[in-house]
Amino acid sequence: MAVAPSVLGEIAEVFERNFRERGELGASISIWWNGIELLSESAGWCEKEQLRPWDSATMVPVYSATKGPAAATLLVALESAGLNPSSRVREVWSRFPVAEATFAHLLSHQCGLPALDQRASVWDHEAVVAAIEEQEPAWQLGHGHGYHPRTFGALLEEPVRRLTGMPLGEYWRQKIGDPLNLDFWIGLPEKYWPRVAKLYPGKAAKSDLEEGFYREFNQEGTLTRRAFSSPRGLHSVQEMNDPKAWSAGICSMGGIGTASALAKFYQAAIGALESPLSTEVRLALATVQSAAEDRVLLRPTVFTCGCQKDPVGVDGEKIRRLYGKNQAAFGHPGAGGSHGFGDPETGISFAYVMNQMELSVMPGQKCVEMIEALYDGL
Template identity: 65%
Template sequence: MVSPAGLGALLAEFEENFRSRGELGASVSIWIDGEEVLHEAGGWCDTSRERPWTTQTMVPVYSATKAPAAATLLLALDAFGLGPETPVGEVWPRFPLPEATFAEMLSHQCGLAALDQPASLWRHDEIVAAVEAQKPAWRPGEGHGYHPRTFGALLDEPVRRLTRHPLARYWRTHIAEPLGLDFWIGLPKSQHARVATLYPGKASPADFQEGFYQAFQQQDSLTHRAFSSPRDVRSVREMNDPKAWSAGFPAMGGIGTASALARFYQVISGQIDGPFSTEVLAALATRRVDGEDLVLLKPTAFSCGCQLDPLDEIGRKCRHLYGPATRGFGHPGAGGSHAFADPESGLSFAYVMNQMELSVMPGIRATGLIEALYGA
């Protein structure tokens, strides 16, 4: 259980990030049992230090978008009497594994992380054609591997087929707007002035000793190909372009505040009422796969769209990115943004920032906050 001392320790760690860990601008939000108990912000929106970072500052969060996007697809399926165990082919007949279930697709089991046919991230139709032409690298039951970019089209296309609207619009109309979430998948021009500038992380020699980064540097590796397809919008500079903010990429294009992300996790962990059925909430929270990730080259665990900490052979957590409880679930974003729910304590957490770290998993600034929160 989180105590007032834990919140105080988190605040001290948040301040230490600015003093000694290169933080530029950041926010952290903690909700417990339906109430926000902490929302702290500090620093700057850009290196010129002309725009102070406030609790209302928004920033791109890369793959922390995946959980809201997955919840959107599950909600759309539910609205049409379908669910996680529905075969994808019932909605998308030309999907390469039509017999695979939505649960298997959402938990990265369908082997479509990399595309052989060129497609641009800006062109949904090109991505869909490439997915439909792709031979899966593995099938459900043969393993799992993170789909960093293709995951967006895998969610967006079924939503479009069911609702005749892009996922970004369905998210806004049926989830974000009714719940008052200041989190956008497709940011309108009226909100552009609130967005902080992202700055890339810097690599150290030690970073390249890790298996993931060694594979990432090899052009023909599955890891490199997964993070390169669909092509385009690969640099942080491109993610600072308002065109990317407005595009509504479901795998990596979300923009919002820490408070909005943490509130979202209150909703999907059942602490705040929302539009989701019991089946949808269970799908987002329930562990589906656990083991060595064929793309990230480290153990990972997934529900239908969220991550969990992997477990060892006797059921102990191998990492603690989602708190100490086994049932904690959420999703990080490249560079350091992170959000999760801890259903056992009724808590949700979100941290967003603009000075990125070189990591696809939460770095020291986020993990330090989590350790302080639970350790005090």
């Protein structure tokens, strides 16, 4: 199913309108179909001082949009070791605190480990692992799920290190990033630092702060607040603009890349181009593992092994459409608005990255309206 030029034109018009009407500073959008990039739009500036024009080669931190590529990396490492998502985590990580948990449970946020009681720095992987090993789960396995915004990094990093003897970001480059020639990094080499745009935080409206998630987020001691606060460190957008964060390879939120690279990754994830991702890995990324009211995000969410899908209501219709009309589509957003997904039904993949963030853990209107224009034209 090719996308008509008129539809691509409508998407480009929304992209341009974001700059005119919605405060966009610098951004890129990329749409692929069956191995071909159909649309690549880039505009704006890498910083408010307008020192560097934003172009298709501009890279930017994408926060939790890192989680899809990171999950694929762990799945490839498991497969290479003769394991799979049904294997128990303790086969690789003997002191993992949830005895019966499989990698499918871990990758779909079911293990009850979104927050840590023991203080540990996000910069100290060994300390975070030790805190995880001592952590009492916030709920029992089989009793739903809750998004693990920050601990997810160590939960993936540690098994990859044990399986491969190397950091997850290095294994990502070796097995996926380099073979696909992706300008997407989990641990950015210094030579690419000049290509990184500066992020700017979103502003909170009063209505945002009264909404359920943000009310819990701003209240001390809640699971939501604790999940987004541990491990400690790297909480501000200003810190994410530091090369220390770019090079650290924190796979829950430290990925940096272009829109084209993120969309091309999801082409590989849906099998629309030849890639190192086996049928089994692609199936794991696409198959629902848990659909429930999220204990951390406080809204319905659906998780596969490392990715998200749109939740579906009792009538069989989607409750929201962050991934278009088709229920097979999957991907992962990043805080502030970045987003990437693939749709196996159409062969389409989509990615949007920007540096003027919005106050949201889900994609905002700047992104969603482009997705709507895409699917309205199919």
